[in-house]
Amino acid sequence: MSVSVTFNEERLAELAAEETRRLVSEGVHEALAGGDPALWGEDAHAEAAIRLGWLNLPLTSRELLPEIGKLVERTRAEGLDHVVLAGMGGSSLAPEVICATADVPLTVLDTTDPAQVARALGDRIERTVVVVASKSGGTVETDSHRRIYEQAFREAGIDPAGRIVVVTDPGSPLEQSAIEAGYPVILADPNVGGRYSALSAFGLVPSALAGADVEQLLDDAAAVRPLLAQAEGNPGLELGAALGAAAAAGRDKLLLEDSMSEINGLPDWIEQLVAESTGKSAKGILPVVGADPNEADDELVAGIDSDGSVTVSGPLGAQFLVWEYATAIAGRVLGIDPFNQPNVTESKENTGALLSAGELPSGTPALVDGPVEVYGAEAEGAKDLIEVFTRLLHAIPERGYMSIMTYLDREAAFDVPVADDASFEEMTDAWSAADPLTLRALLAHRTDRPVTFGWGPRFLHSTGQYHKGGPQNGVFLQITGANETDIEVPGKPYTLGRLQLAQALGDQGALVKRARPTVRLHLTDRAAGVARLLQAAREL
Known part of the structure; x- marks a missing residue:
């Protein structure tokens, strides 16, 4: 079984067809399938020459x-x-x-x-x-x-x-x-x-x-591989043309929908592929996972075996290869080198400098709301978390987005005790009430702009490139927490907890340097802190 790309929106189909014709006239489909590193310009040639092995x-x-x-x-x-x-x-x-x-x-x-x-x-x-x-x-x-x-x-x-x-x-x-x-x-x-x-x-x-x-x-990837050299019936070319042309026309927020798919979690993988590949030179496509469409004119909904402006169907191995090919094509359309990551090292270097400097400069909170300390210039003078959230939501530019970046235990919510006879719905409600990820949906409900969510430092290796190298229209909410216990890193002069906080502060510094609205919420008690965040978001 191969991969099919179906357009469910006439205007997008026209844009994709027009861009596909242009790419075919330039021989891009054959050049990419053959591993030509010249496709992304002279500046990208050296990097592309050692980054095209994925095709084979x-x-x-x-x-x-x-x-x-x-x-x-x-x-x-x-x-x-x-x-x-x-x-x-x-x-x-x-x-x-x-x-x-x-x-x-x-x-x-x-x-x-x-x-x-x-x-x-x-x-x-x-x-x-x-x-x-x-x-x-x-x-x-x-x-x-x-x-x-x-x-x-x-x-x-x-x-x-x-x-x-x-x-x-x-x-x-x-x-x-x-x-x-x-x-x-x-x-x-x-x-x-x-x-x-x-x-x-x-x-x-x-x-x-x-x-x-x-x-x-x-096997599934190999079945689709021959199609990627074709001018017609080439799912990677069609998808890449659509992503690139739509973004060039202003539809640069890619909402990934997979509710009908038997593939589990592919949007999270696509998120890092597309964000890190295209988010540079103040350009890029912002993938948004787990969000409902706002019908905004900068959105493009891509469905994985699901409804969307474009639907991509097929087995996982083939999907991997087609999305990689499409991302490389979109980079060509947007004039971006899809293989470098010029801004990823910035936060790493900041982290290293902080770890070498001794005591971490956590700063003085602008306010304290129960178990939550709030840091950042945008929070100065605010009376509580509700006002902080309100300010950040209002600070999102017209075509911008909010990103929630959470340096916590992403499995902690599942530790919440539930009754032995609890139904699945009751269990999921209990877990949701203790999960920082729930904050994304609550804040997204109060804005027509996309709200993304990333677990740190995981996101630093994916969307972190887009945050710093892509369009400078993001608003950032960082969440850190006190550690009840810590783990020494053998042979190193730091613990995991210290490394984690240094990573958060290092990335915060990179964002503040770009004059982007950035607030850090530090939970002095993790469970109570998450509960307070969700309570405040519900009261907006």
Whole structure:
């Protein structure tokens, strides 16, 4: 089964057809399918020349299957059925979608929250295998997770060499240290960027260990691959032309709808692919996940097997490849290099500087509302959280957006006690009442502008590029929280909690530097703080 792209709106179909004709007349479809790095201009040529390996992954990744198969056999024979993935951005989002769709369990660690990491550490350590995935080999979050798990295994009397699998690029510092430690190493294609790596070792290794059928994933991608060289019946070209032409015409908010899809969580993966690929040079397409349309003239609704202005249908492996191709096409249409990420390092450098400086400069709150401390110039003189929220909503520009960035434990809401005889509806209501994600819907209800939500530092490896490099029309609400317990990072002069706060402050500094309205809410008591945030939002 291949991928189909259906236009359900006449004007969008006309725009897409017109742009497709132009692209075909320029030979773009054949050039991209053939891996031509000149498609995005002279400035992008050098980067594109080493970033187009994803086009051939449906074929080249098959070479990994025997090695992956041996790993799967060994871990199953040893009874290792708790698979933990330590990875960020593209290294975690694709496996998360693959495993959720296959309905196989995978614990994803793309966080520096001590409570969330502690929960994973306390879960079946005697049956745990950890996949440490980092393209560069130096990702601070993933390096921290590796160090913590190495210590945890040793304390449990377990040799880490039998429990840690490394996925990285050839020649990375992680490859060398893993070889020295005796860890199995599977090398990924170095000519594939992180956000285009779904069908590479980064997507396949943890998914296969968890129990997903990764060979079928490659089969489905391979089935659509020949279509991407065609002038007609090319779903990647049609989708990319639509995304690029719509954004160029002002419809640059991409609402992703998947309520009818059997694929679980694909919008989260698309979000990082599109935002990080296009959000630069003050341009870009802003993906919006989990939101209802406002019928605004800058919105474009894309349905994954669901209704939308454009509907994209097909199996997951094929969807991965088509969306990657389409994003590269949209970059060409918008005059953007879809393979670099010039602003991602800014927050990383800010974080590093803060960690080196000693005490973190958290500042003095502009106000305190119960268990919530409020920081930021936009909150000066406000009497309570309700006024802070009101100010931020009013500060969203005419064609702008609000982003909620939450540095907390994204699984904490599921710890809320519910009665043994509670119905599913009662359980979900209890979880929702304790979940910071609920704030997105409450604030979105009070504005006609899109409200996005990201878990930190996860979003720094995806939409964080758009926040800083894309159109400067965002308003930012950051949420941090006090840690009841913390975890030392072995061999480093910081804890996870300190790293987490430094990441939040570092990104806040990058946003404030751009004169964007930015407020940080710090929860001195996490559970009570979340309850207060939701209460205030309901009272707006």
